[in-house]
Amino acid sequence: MIKKYKKKFEYSYSLGVYPTIELLKHLPEKVNVVYISEKATSNKGIEQIRSLCRKNKVNLRTSADLINRITAKGNVFALGVFQKYEQTLDKEKNHIVLVNPSTAGNVGTIMRTMLGFRVRNLAVIKPAVDIFQPEVIRSSMGSIFQINIGYFDSFKEYQAQHSQNSFYTFMLEGEMLLPDVQFKSPYSLVFGNEGAGLPKKFINIGTSVTIPQSKMIDSLNLAISVGITLYEAEGKNTEV
Amino acid sequence: MIKKYKKKFEYSYSLGVYPTIELLKHLPEKVNVVYISEKATSNKGIEQIRSLCRKNKVNLRTSADLINRITAKGNVFALGVFQKYEQTLDKEKNHIVLVNPSTAGNVGTIMRTMLGFRVRNLAVIKPAVDIFQPEVIRSSMGSIFQINIGYFDSFKEYQAQHSQNSFYTFMLEGEMLLPDVQFKSPYSLVFGNEGAGLPKKFINIGTSVTIPQSKMIDSLNLAISVGITLYEAEGKNTEV
Numbered sequence: 001m002i003k004k005y006k007k008k009f010e011y012s013y014s015l016g017v018y019p020t021i022e023l024l025k026h027l028p029e030k031v032n033v034v035y036i037s038e039k040a041t042s043n044k045g046i047e048q049i050r051s052l053c054r055k056n057k058v059n060l061r062t063s064a065d066l067i068n069r070i071t072a073k074g075n076v077f078a079l080g081v082f083q084k085y086e087q088t089l090d091k092e093k094n095h096i097v098l099v100n101p102s103t104a105g106n107v108g109t110i111m112r113t114m115l116g117f118r119v120r121n122l123a124v125i126k127p128a129v130d131i132f133q134p135e136v137i138r139s140s141m142g143s144i145f146q147i148n149i150g151y152f153d154s155f156k157e158y159q160a161q162h163s164q165n166s167f168y169t170f171m172l173e174g175e176m177l178l179p180d181v182q183f184k185s186p187y188s189l190v191f192g193n194e195g196a197g198l199p200k201k202f203i204n205i206g207t208s209v210t211i212p213q214s215k216m217i218d219s220l221n222l223a224i225s226v227g228i229t230l231y232e233a234e235g236k237n238t239e240v
Numbered sequence: 241m242i243k244k245y246k247k248k249f250e251y252s253y254s255l256g257v258y259p260t261i262e263l264l265k266h267l268p269e270k271v272n273v274v275y276i277s278e279k280a281t282s283n284k285g286i287e288q289i290r291s292l293c294r295k296n297k298v299n300l301r302t303s304a305d306l307i308n309r310i311t312a313k314g315n316v317f318a319l320g321v322f323q324k325y326e327q328t329l330d331k332e333k334n335h336i337v338l339v340n341p342s343t344a345g346n347v348g349t350i351m352r353t354m355l356g357f358r359v360r361n362l363a364v365i366k367p368a369v370d371i372f373q374p375e376v377i378r379s380s381m382g383s384i385f386q387i388n389i390g391y392f393d394s395f396k397e398y399q400a401q402h403s404q405n406s407f408y409t410f411m412l413e414g415e416m417l418l419p420d421v422q423f424k425s426p427y428s429l430v431f432g433n434e435g436a437g438l439p440k441k442f443i444n445i446g447t448s449v450t451i452p453q454s455k456m457i458d459s460l461n462l463a464i465s466v467g468i469t470l471y472e473a474e475g476k477n478t479e480v
Contacts, residue, residue: 018458105345109461116453116460143457179476212475213356217383218258220356220467221349227464228471235452235468236419 002035002081004070005134012132013070014080014142017045022142023080024049028056030082035063040077049078070134084132089121089150092164094233096226097123097190099155099198104129106194108139109223115143117234122149123158123188155190159205162188167206170225171198174210181209183233194222242275242321244310245374252372253310254320254382257285262382263320264289268296270322275303280317289318310374324372329361329390332404334473336466337363337430339395339438344369346434348379349463355383357474362389363398363428395430399445402428407446410465411438414450421449423473434462 005013011032014023017040023031034053040046053060063079070079089095096114101107107129114122124131128151137144152158159167166184170191190205192198197219202208211228213220220228245252251272254263257280263271274293280286293300307316329335336354341347347369354362364371368391377384392398399407406424410431430445432438437459442448451468453460460468 109464112457112461113464116457118454118456141458146456178471211471214358216358216386217352217356218381221352221463223461224349224353224463224467227460227467228475231418231451231468231471 002070002079007130007133009084011081011083012137013134014078014082015076015134015138017049017078019137019140019142020078020080021045021048021052022145023082024052024056024058026145027082027085028052028058030085031056031058032081032083033059033061034081035061035079037077038062038064046078087148087150089123089148089162091162092186093121094119094186095121095123095162095165095188096230097125097155097158097188098128098222099125099190099202100193101128101222103194103222104133104135105139106221106223107131108136108141108144110226111136111140111147112143113223113227113230115146117230119230119234120147122147123152123162124149125152125155125158155202158188169198169202169205169208170211170229171200171202171208172210172219173200173203174208175203176207176209178209178211178229178232181207181232187233189226189229189233191222191226242310242319247370247373249324251321251323252377253374254318254322255307255316255374255378257289257318259377259380259382260318260320261285261288261292262385263322264292264296264298266385267322267325268292268298270325271296271298272321272323273299273301274321275301275307275319277307277317278302278304286318327388327390329363329388329402331402332426333361334359334426335361335363335402335405335428336470337365337395337398337428338368338462339365339430340433341368341462343434343462344373344375345379346461346463347371348376348381348384350466351376351380351387352383353463353467353470355386357470359470359474360387362387363392363402364389365392365395365398398428409438409442409445409448410451410469411440411442411448412450412459413440413443414448415443416447416449418449418451418469418472421447421472427473429466429469429473431462431466 165188405428
């Protein structure tokens with residue numbers, strides 16, 4: 001019996017055809033069951049879901065209304081139920097570090113952008129939005145299933161475990177401007193909360209960096225800041 | 241009597257303290273009335289709203305529950321009611337052109353990013369999301385009130401009116417990579433719809449450009465693409 005998602009659940013949902021395909025491709029062993037809406041027309045995406053379920057021996061069911069029961073959005077034609085999982089970050093790889101992120105859509109968009117620039121390790125410093133809530137998965141377009149995500153109780157804990165990385169902290173009063181930074185890999189790019197940014201004390205950690213921006217806005221959106229930084233750090237090396 | 245927003249209304253709402261301050265600062269003559277929630281504590285933002293209303297002789301009321309009546313989000317402490325307006329784009333200035341944008345959050349985030357890079361003219365090619373819906377205004381953080389927005393029935397119509405601009409069309413099969421482009425001002429940066437991107441025929445308009453990105457994702461998010469492009473075109477010149 002499928003219920004509206006709650007944080008305490010040991011499972012979550014991929015909502016939509018594309019995220020469900022990504023789930024089945026990258027983490028089929030975590031999938032309990034996949035539902036396809038009765039209203040789904042038999043297009044290429046739906047066929048791919050059927051085929052991936054067959055190949056991975058995943059239980060596939062047709063649903064009349066239970067997809068509607070767990071989401072207000074009317075245009076969801078497929079849904080995967082998967083067990084939540086824990087991961088450890090790759091040592092000496094490039095990382096994005098989000099300190100207390102609070103907006104699901106931002107975090108999902110950041111995952112999608114990370115994968116676009118081949119940076120596949122994400123550290124989340126608590127308190128933070130629930131990474132497994134369906135809105136994160138959906139806005140990641142399923143990229144979450146190809147990203148290593150590590151949770152940390154404090155930034156100090158993360159820092160201690162990954163002290164071999166070069167740290168760059170993003171704040172409006174940074175000592176360097178982004179276009180002037182030569183990123184040294186493996187790096188950790190550290191971003192603060194959507195509302196408050198990084199606390200002032202982060203200016204003493206690694207290299208503090210500012211993205212040039214006018215004073216007509218409070219600050220750039222968090223996901224936009226991460227995207228611009230990844231482009232500056234990786235975009236020139238990313239094969240198309 | 242305030243009602244839940246509908247596209248056919250001749251007015252719309254700024255939801256939240258920050259967007260309402262921006263509305264009062266930049267377009268006071270369009271404001272019918274401002275409401276402050278009974279639950280709002282008297283902080284700096286609320287005081288600024290009171291002061292701007294006094295200065296601009298805008299009617300200010302305290303509301304018990306009517307803010308809740310028009311928004312599901314519980315944390316809205318201020319609301320401005322303003323008349324919708326029409327604008328014309330500045331000739332021979334830099335423009336962002338969105339062809340058939342469909343997601344309110346993306347369009348709002350794009351406005352905020354544009355202002356961050358001092359690009360203040362936005363062309364919207366119909367059909368498109370309603371630019372005045374409160375979700376756009378909110379995700380723009382009120383930046384919308386400092387952006388010129390022009391609506392066009394077709395890209396051809398826009399192109400005819402602004403043929404003096406240099407056109408850059410963003411698509412996955414572009415002829416140039418973004419880091420190699422030298423943008424020539426005044427320019428028009430043209431982006432397609434969130435799902436479909438620009439139609440193939442746009443490859444023959446101006447210079448077609450690709451943002452380097454891995455094949456592990458379908459494409460970058462629209463707002464992220466605009467943000468990265470504005471950083472490349474303007475970020476090195478933007479005063480902090």
